[in-house]
Amino acid sequence: MKKGVLLVNLGSPKSTDPKDVKEYLGEFLMDERVIDVPLWARTLLVKGIILNTRPKKSAEAYSKIWWDEGSPLIVLSERLQVKVSEKVDVPVALAMRYGTPSLKEGLEELNAKGVDEVLILPLYPQFAMATTETILVLAEELRKAHFPHMRFSDIPAFYNKPEYIEVLSKSIHEKIENLDYEMLVFSYHGVPERHIRKSDVTKSHCNIDGSCCQTPSQAHQFCYRHQCYETTRQVAEKLNLKEGTYFTSFQSRLGFDPWLQPYTDRTIERFGKEGIKKMAIVTPAFVSDCLETLEEIAMEGEEIFHEMGGKEFTTIPCLNDRDDWAHVVATWINDWALVEASKTIA
């Protein structure tokens, strides 16, 4: 069998034209693992309400962060793919869950190179139904329909892998000289609380009550909230951060259901009001900088902080195509290729 790798990220609109943003949001939000309500309700909500109002607002936000080469998320993912490819001996393709290059195109690219054993690597440190799970489910559907000869395996959420924690910690340390700040906020993308309960394999552990995520459980293999807090805890340990100088919050909520709290915008506001002057913010749910980090945090977040009297607001870049991060991803791929090769020999 010939091995190959598919890196998968979320995706972006083709351009900042509201029509392209509408097409992208339509595909994204009609995913039953993103807006997880019955089809009729999702159709009503997405096509009847959200797509009539949001694309214009989102297109304006995208225009503020768009690069000459295109969407930052896609350009940065491509740069990572190039660097990783240089460090491994197997073909590495890149795909997006929504928009292009699609998952099907990514698999076709590998197929054309004779690959029939694929490692799927979702570029999300923490597991979520709306990210990792939807990628793996769609990949399996595509395999059955178009690539039945292929065999898939995947790299699970790497929120607590020492080498990931090491690089993330280093990226923070490099950006904040001498770790000189008053409050470091770890801001993760939010999900509706309902998603956490749905992913609970024990069906009884996740009460989202403040203590469940600290109580060992099988549920944590798929608990986004636990995994976010664990990433924060491990980075804080690595950097020797003092209790009370760092905080975890959740950003980018949509709609009226309860999402994971505390919310990042209110957190920034609160710390500003409480007299924090030097704040830093890191966004570990994103491997590549994107709308949610470059606009929502670096622009909107900073504005909120200054309005509340804050002075210095430092946004820590995502891992993007850092050499040490590309090295870590390449190591995971090489380790996988080695194990699979030894299985073949055995």
Ligand SMILES: C=CC1=C(C)c2cc3[nH]c(cc4nc(cc5[nH]c(cc1n2)c(C)c5CCC(=O)O)C(CCC(=O)O)=C4C)c(C)c3C=C
């Ligand atoms: C409505 C539900 C949404 C869920 C659940 C959700 C989960 C989720 N998303 C990311 C990562 C990204 N989301 C991005 C943009 C974005 N997300 C939603 C909605 C949900 N996300 C919307 C409507 C949008 C579009 C922008 C907007 O209109 O505000 C992005 C940025 C993409 C880009 O092109 O830059 C990322 C990345 C994670 C990790 C996650 C669950 C853990």
Ligand SMILES: [Fe+2]
């Ligand atoms: Fe999102």
Ligand SMILES: [Fe+2]
């Ligand atoms: Fe939990």
